[in-house]
Amino acid sequence: MKGVAISFREVVKSFDEKLVLDRVSLDVSPGEVLVLLGRSGCGKTTLLRLVNRLVDADGGAVYVGGREVTDWDPVELRRGIGYAIQGVGLLPHLSVGDNVSLVPRLLGWNPERRRERAAEMLRLVGLDPREHGDRRPDQLSGGQRQRVGVARALAADPQALLMDEPFGAVDPIGRRSLQEEFRSLSRELGKTVLFVTHDVTEAFRLADRIAVVADGGIRQVGTPGEIADAPADALVRGLIEGAA
Amino acid sequence: MSFLEFLAGRWTEILGLTLEHVVLVVISTVAGVLIAVPLGLAITRIPALGRPVLGFAGVIQTVPSLALFGLLIPLPLIGGIGSRTAIIALVLYALLPILRNTVTGVRQVDPAILDAANGMGMTDWQRLTLVEVPLALPSIFSGIRIATVVGVGLVTIAAAVGAGGLGSLIFRGLAMLDSRLLFAGAIPSAILALLADAGLAMLEARLVASRGAPAS
Numbered sequence: 001m002k003g004v005a006i007s008f009r010e011v012v013k014s015f016d017e018k019l020v021l022d023r024v025s026l027d028v029s030p031g032e033v034l035v036l037l038g039r040s041g042c043g044k045t046t047l048l049r050l051v052n053r054l055v056d057a058d059g060g061a062v063y064v065g066g067r068e069v070t071d072w073d074p075v076e077l078r079r080g081i082g083y084a085i086q087g088v089g090l091l092p093h094l095s096v097g098d099n100v101s102l103v104p105r106l107l108g109w110n111p112e113r114r115r116e117r118a119a120e121m122l123r124l125v126g127l128d129p130r131e132h133g134d135r136r137p138d139q140l141s142g143g144q145r146q147r148v149g150v151a152r153a154l155a156a157d158p159q160a161l162l163m164d165e166p167f168g169a170v171d172p173i174g175r176r177s178l179q180e181e182f183r184s185l186s187r188e189l190g191k192t193v194l195f196v197t198h199d200v201t202e203a204f205r206l207a208d209r210i211a212v213v214a215d216g217g218i219r220q221v222g223t224p225g226e227i228a229d230a231p232a233d234a235l236v237r238g239l240i241e242g243a244a
Numbered sequence: 245m246s247f248l249e250f251l252a253g254r255w256t257e258i259l260g261l262t263l264e265h266v267v268l269v270v271i272s273t274v275a276g277v278l279i280a281v282p283l284g285l286a287i288t289r290i291p292a293l294g295r296p297v298l299g300f301a302g303v304i305q306t307v308p309s310l311a312l313f314g315l316l317i318p319l320p321l322i323g324g325i326g327s328r329t330a331i332i333a334l335v336l337y338a339l340l341p342i343l344r345n346t347v348t349g350v351r352q353v354d355p356a357i358l359d360a361a362n363g364m365g366m367t368d369w370q371r372l373t374l375v376e377v378p379l380a381l382p383s384i385f386s387g388i389r390i391a392t393v394v395g396v397g398l399v400t401i402a403a404a405v406g407a408g409g410l411g412s413l414i415f416r417g418l419a420m421l422d423s424r425l426l427f428a429g430a431i432p433s434a435i436l437a438l439l440a441d442a443g444l445a446m447l448e449a450r451l452v453a454s455r456g457a458p459a460s
Contacts, residue, residue, distance in 0.1 A: 054362060083363035085356065085363070089361070106364065162363070
């Protein structure tokens with residue numbers, strides 16, 4: 001399935017009286033990789049979690065494929081959207097292959113088809129299904145686990161991917177190759193990707209467009225080139241220069 | 245007459261009482277598991293249940309066992325002299341360790357894993373059965389182990405209300421000031437407790453080791 005559009009319209013969200021998102025609007029085009037870049041606590045993760053309704057907005061609306069997320073059954077919505085997070089959240093009691101084919105299992109695929117799918121997905125992220133498929137997650141390296149996380153997010157052929165610092169726990173070298181592979185993979189698959197990171201280099205490496213998030217609002221949206229050439233304000237400039 | 249000769253003369257009786265003992269422990273522990281595990285899981289879904297249920301189980305635990313047996317005897321339907329009263333008391337004692345370990349086992353599951361499970365679109369039931377219960381299993385199992393070992397000890401006291409088991413030898417030995425009778429009850433009971441603990445520990449280890457096996 002190719003990507004769908006995701007839109008945020010005047011979204012407001014508070015936690016315990018603290019405003020974390022203040023009337024945020026943003027459009028993600030079908031098939032684009034949009035990176036939400038910002039420091040921790042800026043609201044970028046909340047923005048991501050609004051899309052699959054792990055968080056519901058207090059005001060405004062979020063649309064996936066033109067349909068407001070609150071019109072969806074959350075379970076059905078989530079099964080149609082891939083989700084990968086920092087620390088990956090692999091189930092330690094299931095094999096790597098069973099982890100990858102978890103959403104297909106929830107969708108009621110038969111075991112044969114699930115196994116094939118798991119193998120296909122593992123190959124896609126550069127793992128050998130025969131070597132790694134039957135292992136348990138704790139028998140893999142950090143980088144391999146992150147790959148499994150990506151494979152799992154892709155397994156049910158979702159219309160969009162939500163990724164929250166998915167390469168956060170990997171050493172710099174492994175991280176770089178993961179980013180490069182993910183970039184070519186996402187181009188190839190044409191899925192809409194919403195990617196959260198605080199790492200400016202990662203954002204510039206992966207993004208079609210970057211949205212710089214700060215203090216519950218979006219400061220600037222643009223291609224990496226646009227943002228590098230013409231930062232909208234001092235904060236954006238500081239963020240980029242801090243990484244350079 | 246030496247102690248061994250004494251045992252040799254009574255081994256059929258001791259064996260029969262040991263069997264009775266084991267049956268009482270098994271019945272009460274199984275019943276305890278059937279009540280406490282679902283109740284513990286319910287507490288993780290309905291937190292308001294936690295305080296009253298765990299509180300009740302905790303209070304029972306503070307009642308001396310001999311007193312609890314005594315309190316149950318006059319009650320209609322559940323009371324009276326015999327194994328039924330004993331089993332009810334034993335089940336009540338089994339509740340707390342199993343309940344508590346079920347609840348903590350589920351609550352200790354890594355939030356990142358729960359977040360991933362929710363994000364993948366698991367229903368609450370799927371999250372419970374596919375994620376939380378499997379990950380809480382070692383903790384639940386150690387609660388069952390505690391309840392069983394404690395149960396072996398408690399059953400000796402249940403002989404006071406006529407439940408049978410090895411306790412009847414101990415009580416008889418106490419009444420007749422016969423230490424051989426007392427040991428004939430106490431030693432097999434202690435061995436039973438150790439065996440139960442070791443056996444369940446082995447089962448637990450196998451359970452944990454098999455958790456990596458492909459699930460269908």
